[in-house]
Amino acid sequence: MKIAVLGHGTVGSGVCEILWNKNSEVSSAAGKPVELGYVLDIKELENVPYSEKYTKDFSAILSDPEVGTVAECIGGLEPAYSYIKSALENGKNAVTSNKELVAEKGAELLSIARAHNVNFLFEASVGGGIPLIRPLYSAMNAAGITEIAGILNGTTNYILTKMFRFGTGYSEALSDAQKLGYAERDPSADVLGWDSCRKIAILSSLVWGKTLKPSEIPTEGIDKISADDVKTAEQCGFSIKLLARAKQLSDGKIFAKVSPALVKNDSPLATVNDVFNAVLIKAETTGEVLFYGKGAGKMPTASSVIADIIEAEKTDGNIKSVFWEDGAQSAAAEKDSVSERYFIRTDYDVSALLLKAEKVSDLAYITNPLNDSEISVLEEKINEHGKLLSKIPVFE
Amino acid sequence: MKIAVLGHGTVGSGVCEILWNKNSEVSSAAGKPVELGYVLDIKELENVPYSEKYTKDFSAILSDPEVGTVAECIGGLEPAYSYIKSALENGKNAVTSNKELVAEKGAELLSIARAHNVNFLFEASVGGGIPLIRPLYSAMNAAGITEIAGILNGTTNYILTKMFRFGTGYSEALSDAQKLGYAERDPSADVLGWDSCRKIAILSSLVWGKTLKPSEIPTEGIDKISADDVKTAEQCGFSIKLLARAKQLSDGKIFAKVSPALVKNDSPLATVNDVFNAVLIKAETTGEVLFYGKGAGKMPTASSVIADIIEAEKTDGNIKSVFWEDGAQSAAAEKDSVSERYFIRTDYDVSALLLKAEKVSDLAYITNPLNDSEISVLEEKINEHGKLLSKIPVFE
Numbered sequence: 001m002k003i004a005v006l007g008h009g010t011v012g013s014g015v016c017e018i019l020w021n022k023n024s025e026v027s028s029a030a031g032k033p034v035e036l037g038y039v040l041d042i043k044e045l046e047n048v049p050y051s052e053k054y055t056k057d058f059s060a061i062l063s064d065p066e067v068g069t070v071a072e073c074i075g076g077l078e079p080a081y082s083y084i085k086s087a088l089e090n091g092k093n094a095v096t097s098n099k100e101l102v103a104e105k106g107a108e109l110l111s112i113a114r115a116h117n118v119n120f121l122f123e124a125s126v127g128g129g130i131p132l133i134r135p136l137y138s139a140m141n142a143a144g145i146t147e148i149a150g151i152l153n154g155t156t157n158y159i160l161t162k163m164f165r166f167g168t169g170y171s172e173a174l175s176d177a178q179k180l181g182y183a184e185r186d187p188s189a190d191v192l193g194w195d196s197c198r199k200i201a202i203l204s205s206l207v208w209g210k211t212l213k214p215s216e217i218p219t220e221g222i223d224k225i226s227a228d229d230v231k232t233a234e235q236c237g238f239s240i241k242l243l244a245r246a247k248q249l250s251d252g253k254i255f256a257k258v259s260p261a262l263v264k265n266d267s268p269l270a271t272v273n274d275v276f277n278a279v280l281i282k283a284e285t286t287g288e289v290l291f292y293g294k295g296a297g298k299m300p301t302a303s304s305v306i307a308d309i310i311e312a313e314k315t316d317g318n319i320k321s322v323f324w325e326d327g328a329q330s331a332a333a334e335k336d337s338v339s340e341r342y343f344i345r346t347d348y349d350v351s352a353l354l355l356k357a358e359k360v361s362d363l364a365y366i367t368n369p370l371n372d373s374e375i376s377v378l379e380e381k382i383n384e385h386g387k388l389l390s391k392i393p394v395f396e
Numbered sequence: 397m398k399i400a401v402l403g404h405g406t407v408g409s410g411v412c413e414i415l416w417n418k419n420s421e422v423s424s425a426a427g428k429p430v431e432l433g434y435v436l437d438i439k440e441l442e443n444v445p446y447s448e449k450y451t452k453d454f455s456a457i458l459s460d461p462e463v464g465t466v467a468e469c470i471g472g473l474e475p476a477y478s479y480i481k482s483a484l485e486n487g488k489n490a491v492t493s494n495k496e497l498v499a500e501k502g503a504e505l506l507s508i509a510r511a512h513n514v515n516f517l518f519e520a521s522v523g524g525g526i527p528l529i530r531p532l533y534s535a536m537n538a539a540g541i542t543e544i545a546g547i548l549n550g551t552t553n554y555i556l557t558k559m560f561r562f563g564t565g566y567s568e569a570l571s572d573a574q575k576l577g578y579a580e581r582d583p584s585a586d587v588l589g590w591d592s593c594r595k596i597a598i599l600s601s602l603v604w605g606k607t608l609k610p611s612e613i614p615t616e617g618i619d620k621i622s623a624d625d626v627k628t629a630e631q632c633g634f635s636i637k638l639l640a641r642a643k644q645l646s647d648g649k650i651f652a653k654v655s656p657a658l659v660k661n662d663s664p665l666a667t668v669n670d671v672f673n674a675v676l677i678k679a680e681t682t683g684e685v686l687f688y689g690k691g692a693g694k695m696p697t698a699s700s701v702i703a704d705i706i707e708a709e710k711t712d713g714n715i716k717s718v719f720w721e722d723g724a725q726s727a728a729a730e731k732d733s734v735s736e737r738y739f740i741r742t743d744y745d746v747s748a749l750l751l752k753a754e755k756v757s758d759l760a761y762i763t764n765p766l767n768d769s770e771i772s773v774l775e776e777k778i779n780e781h782g783k784l785l786s787k788i789p790v791f792e
Contacts, residue, residue, distance in 0.1 A: 018681065022538055029537040031716045123535065129682030131535035139519065139527035139703040141425040142418055268688055271667040278686075285414065285699035286525030286689060290674075292664055293685035303681035307535040316712050320427045 001068030002037025003309055004061040006083055008045060011097050011124070012073035014302025019309075020050050026306060030313040037067055058083055062090050069093040069312045071305050072101075081105055088112045088120060093312035097124035097305055103198040107211045107326045114318045121308035121322065126152065126199040127277050129300025130293035131307065136206055136281070137321040144284030145207050147247040149395060152199040154275035154295045155183045155190035156222050156242040160260075161273040163230045164239055170225055182275055192221035193242060193258040200244035203279070204254055205324040210331040212246070212254050217332070220259040229390050232345060236360045238262040239270045243395055253333040261395040262343045268292075269395070339369035341394040344378075348386035353378070366394060397464030398433025399705055400457040402479055404441060407493050407520070408469035410698025415705075416446050422702060426709040433463055454479055458486050465489040465708045467701050468497075477501055484508045484516060489708035493520035493701055499594040503607045503722045510714050517704035517718065522548065522595040523673050525696025526689035527703065532602055532677070533717045540680030541603050543643040545791060548595040550671035550691045551579045551586035552618050552638040556656075557669040559626045560635055566621055578671055588617035589638065589654040596640035599675070600650055601720040606727040608642070608650050613728070616655040625786050628741060632756045634658040635666045639791055649729040657791040658739050664688075665791070735765035737790040740774075744782035749774070762790060 005015050019026060019036040027034045038053055038061050045051040058079075061067055070087040072094060074080045080101050084094040089112060096102065102109075102122045113120035123133045127150075136145070151157050155177060162173040174191065177183035189195050197219040204212040222242050233240050241263050246256040263270045268290045272278040277295025282288055294300045311319075345364045351357075356368035370378065375391060382388040401411050415422060415432040423430045434449055434457050441447045454475075457463055466483040468490060470476045476497050480490040485508060492498065498505075498518045509516035519529045523546075532541070547553050551573060558569040570587065573579035585591050593615040600608040618638050629636050637659050642652040659666045664686045668674040673691025678684055690696045707715075740753075741760045747753075752764035766774065771787060778784040 018538065022540075025538045029534075029717050129539075129679075130685055131531035134535050135527035135531060138425075138707060139530050139700070141706060142414065142421045142702055143525075143699050144418075266667070266669070268664075268667060268672075271662070271664060273662070276664075283525075283699075285695040285702075287693070287696055289526055289687075289689035291685075291687060294683045297683070299681040300683055303539050303679075304535070306538055306681075310537060311534065314715075319710075321425050 001032065001034055001313055002064065002066045003034060004038040004040065004067050004070045005036065006040045006070060006072045006080070007074035008039055008041040009073065009075070010298045011301045011305065012041070014298040015071055015073060015305045016048070016050055018302055018306050026310060029310045032313060034309070034313055037064070062086055067092055069095060069309050071309055072096040072098060073305065074098070075100070077101055077104065084109060084120070085112060088116055088118055091116050091118055093119045093121070095121045095305055095308035095312055097301055099125040099195070099198045099202060103201040103214050106202065106205055107324055110323050111325065114323065117318050119312045119315060119319055119322065121312055122202070123308045124301045124304035126202055127279060127291065128293070128295040128297060129303050130277060130279070130291050130295065132279055132291050133206065134307070134311065135291070136203070137319070140281065140283060140286065140289070141321050143286050145281055146284060147245070147282040148200065148203050148207065148279065149243055149245045149269065150200065150203070150279035151241050151269060151272050151277055152196045152244045152279070152295065153190055153242060154277055155187065157272065157277070158182045158275045159191070160222060160225070160230070160240055160242065163225070163227060164234065167227055167231060169227045170223065191223050193219040196242060196244040197258045200246050200256055200258060204246035204256055206322070208248055208254060208331065209324045210327045211324055212256055212331045216330060217256045217258060222260050224390070225260050226390070229345065229392065232361050232364045233262050233343060237265050238343070239265060240392065241269060241272070247338070249333050249337060253337070254331045255333040255338045259393060261393050263395050267395070336371040336373050339371045339374070341369050341396070342367045342375055343390070343392045343394055345389040346382055346386060347389060350382050353381055397428065397430055397709055398460065398462045399430060400434040400436065400463050400466045401432065402436045402466060402468045402476070403470035404435055404437040405469060405471070406694045407697045407701065410694040411467055411469060411701045412444070412446055414698055414702050422706060425706045428709060430705070430709055433460070458482055463488055465491060465705050467705060468492040468494060469701065470494070471496070473497055473500065480505060480516070481508060484512055484514055487512050487514055489515045489517070491517045491701055491704035491708055493697055495521040495591070495594045495598060499597045499610050502598065502601055503720055506719050507721065510719065513713050515708045515711060515715055515718065517708055518598070519704045520697045520700035522598055523675060523687065524689070524691040524693060525699050526673060526675070526687050526691065528675055528687050529602065530703070530707065531687070532599070533715070536677065536679060536682065536685070537717050539682045541677055542680060543641070543678040544596065544599050544603065544675065545639055545641045545665065546596065546599070546675035547637050547665060547668050547673055548592045548640045548675070548691065549586055549638060550673055551583065553668065553673070554578045554671045555587070556618060556621070556626070556636055556638065559621070559623060560630065563623055563627060565623045566619065587619050589615040592638060592640040593654045596642050596652055596654060600642040600652055602718070604644055604650060604727065605720045606723045607720055608652055608727045612726060613652045613654060618656050620786070621656050622786070625741065625788065628757050628760045629658050629739060633661050634739070635661060636788065637665060637668070643734070645729050645733060649733070650727045651729040651734045655789060657789050659791050732767040732769050735767045735770070737765050737792070738763045738771055739786070739788045739790055741785040742778055742782060743785060746778050749777055
C-alpha cells in the first residue's frame with residue numbers, strides 16, 4: 001500500500017525519512033508492503049531522495065486506490081480537516097499529529113471513520129514519542145480508568161525545572177528556553193497552558209468516550225509562578241509542575257483542569273524534568289501506571305505517526321475502542337464539584353482566617369480542601385487587608 | 397466467543413472476576429461478544445458466581461469450537477506448556493502470565509501460533525499491570541530499540557527501598573518484606589535475580605527477534621548488598637537498584653545482565669520505589685521512554701491477561717511482529733565485549749592500584765570502564781593485600 005504524507009515540515013519530513021529509510025521494518029510490522037507514495041506540500045521538495053513523490057494535488061492522492069493511509073502533518077484546522085475528512089470518506093485511513101484538530105473535530109472524524117470502516121488514529125497528538133494513546137484504547141481499555149494527570153508540555157516543564165534547580169525567575173527561564181529553541185518566540189500556547197489543555201481534552205475524550213472540549217477546561221499557565229513559589233514549595237517537599245488533569249466523578253461527569261500544581265517530591269511525576277513529558281493513569285484494576293518520554297521533537301513524534309500508519313495498515317476494519325461522541329449535554333463537571341487543598345502565599349499573617357490550614361512556612365500555608373467558590377471567597381477576604389500572592393492546588 | 401481460563405489461583409481468579417463482572421466492557425473492546433466459558437483447575441470452585449463453568453477436563457475445552465482463547469494462569473512448565481501447545485494447534489489463541497514458560501518455550505510456541513494463524517500473547521508475564529509488551533511489538537516496532545533497562549522485580553525493589561530509606565540491613569529488610577507478604581518464605585527466585593532474568597530474557601527475545609535464554613544471562617541478586625553499600629552510594633548521589641539490562645551491540649549480539657547497579661538519583665529509574673516496577677527503553681527515533689507501574693498483584697496482572705484476551709479476540713490472524721526464533725548461534729554477546737564503570741568498596745586504601753579511578757568516599761571508588769576479565773583481575777589484586785567488599789556496576 002502507498003502512504004501519502006501531507007505536509008513536509010518538521011514532523012512530516014521525519015515521517016518521510018522513516019518510510020524511505022526503514023521501509024522493510026515498517027512493512028514487516030504492518031504485515032504487508034508499505035511505501036511512501038505521495039508527499040503533499042505547498043512548496044516543492046529539495047535535497048531529498050524521495051523528491052519524485054512530490055505533489056500539490058490532493059485529488060491525485062484521493063483517487064489513487066493504492067493509497068491506504070493518509071498521514072496529516074500540516075497542523076492547524078484547515079486544510080487538515082478537509083483533507084482528512086475526504087480521505088476517510090474515500091475509504092482511506094487517516095493518521096495525524098495535529099492535537100488542535102483532534103481536540104476540536106475528533107468526535108466527527110471518528111464517526112466518519114467508523115461509518116467507512118477505516119481508522120482515524122492520533123498517537124502523535126499527545127506525548128510525542130511516548131506510546132500512550134494506544135495503551136489507553138487497547139491494553140487499558142477494560143481497566144476502569146478513574147483519573148489522568150500529565151505533564152504534557154515540554155517547554156513549560158523545562159522552564160519550571162530551571163526555576164527549581166537554579167532559583168531562576170520565570171522571565172529569565174523563559175528567555176533561556178527560547179535561546180535553546182525549546183520555546184517559540186511567541187510562547188503563549190505553551191506557557192498559558194493551551195497546548196496542555198488540548199492534550200488533556202483528547203485523553204479525556206478517548207478514555208471516557210465523550211467529547212470534552214478545550215473550551216470547557218479551566219486553564220491556567222505558569223506565567224504567574226515566581227521564584228519564591230518554587231523555593232517555598234521546595235522547602236515543603238514539593239515541586240511545582242504544570243499538570244493537566246482529568247477525573248471521572250461518581251455522576252459520570254469529568255472534572256478537568258490545567259494549572260500549576262504542587263507535586264510531592266516522592267511522586268513519580270516530581271522527577272519528570274527538563275523537556276520530558278509523563279502521564280500518570282490511575283485505574284481500578286492496574287493501580288497507578290506512568291508513561292514517560294520525550295513529548296516533542298521531530299523523530300519521536302514522527303515515530304508515533306509511523307506507529308499509527310503500521311496500526312492502520314495491519315488492522316482490517318475500524319478499531320471499535322478508538323471512539324468518542326459529542327454528548328447531548330456537556331461532559332464537564334459543574335463548578336464547585338471538586339475540592340482541593342491549595343498552597344497559598346500571602347504578604348501578611350492570615351492564620352486567623354485559616355483555622356483548618358497548615359502553616360508550612362512563614363506566610364505560606366496549605367489550606368483544607370476548598371472548591372472554586374470557597375477559594376475565591378478566601379482570596380477576597382485575604383485581599384481585604386493585604387494580598388494573596390499565590391494560590392496553587394496540591395496534587396494528591 | 398468463549399474464553400477458557402486454566403488455573404484458578406491468584407491471577408486466574410482475577411481474570412475470571414473481570415470476565416464475569418465486566419463482560420460488556422470486555423466484549424465492547426474486543427468488538428464481539430466474549431464470555432467466560434470454562435475454568436479449569438484441579439480442585440472445584442467454591443463460593444464464586446461462575447462455579448458452573450468449572451471443568452477438570454481440558455479435552456472438553458479443546459473440542460469446543462466456540463472457545464476462541466485459552467488463558468493460561470497455572471504457572472510452571474507443565475502442564476501449562478502442553479495445554480498451550482494443544483490449544484494453538486487446534487486453532488485457538490493462547491495468552492499467559494507465565495514468565496518461565498515464555499522465557500523457555502517462547503520461540504517454539506510463537507512458531508506454532510504463526511503456523512496456525514492464531515496468537516500467543518504474554519503481556520502479563522513481564523511488568524504485571526504495566527502495558528509494556530504490546531507497545532514494544534506495536535508502537536515501538538520500527539523505533540530502532542537499542543537498549544532496555546528495567547526494575548522488573550517488586551520484592552527486591554521493596555527491600556532495596558527499605559535499605560535506602562531506613563539504613564536497614566539486607567536480612568532485616570527481607571524479613572520485613574516477608575511479613576508484609578511482598579516476599580515468599582523461600583525468596584530465592586526474587587532475591588537471587590532469577591525472576592528478573594526470565595523477564596529480561598523475554599523482553600530481549602521479543603525486541604531483537606532472537607531467543608536469549610535465561611541461562612545465557614549473567615545473573616546476580618541483591619543478597620550481598622550491605623547497608624554500607626547503600627549508604628555510601630547515597631552519599632555519592634546514587635541509588636542501588638536491581639537492574640535487568642539488555643543492549644544490542646554493533647555486531648548484532650545482545651549484552652544482557654541482571655545485577656545490582658548504581659543509578660544516578662536524577663535518573664527516572666532512581667525514583668521507582670517500593671514494589672513498583674519500571675522499564676526504560678532507549679530507541680533511535682523516540683529517545684528514552686519509560687513505563688512504570690505495579691509489577692505484580694492479582695488485579696494488575698489479571699488486567700494484563702484480559703488485555704491480551706481482547707487483543708487476541710479482536711485480531712484476525714497472527715500478529716506478525718510478536719515473534720522470535722531460536723538462532724543457529726547464541727544471541728548472547730561474548731564475555732568481555734562490554735566495559736562498565738564499577739563502584740567498589742575495600743577494607744584498605746587501594747588508590748595505588750586504581751590510577752584512573754575516582755575516589756568517591758573513604759575506601760570507596762568508581763573505576764574507569766572495565767570488562768569482566770579486567771574487574772576480575774582487579775579483584776584478585778585487591779584481595780592480595782586485603783579485601784574487595786563490593787563491586788557494583790554503574791548504570792549509565
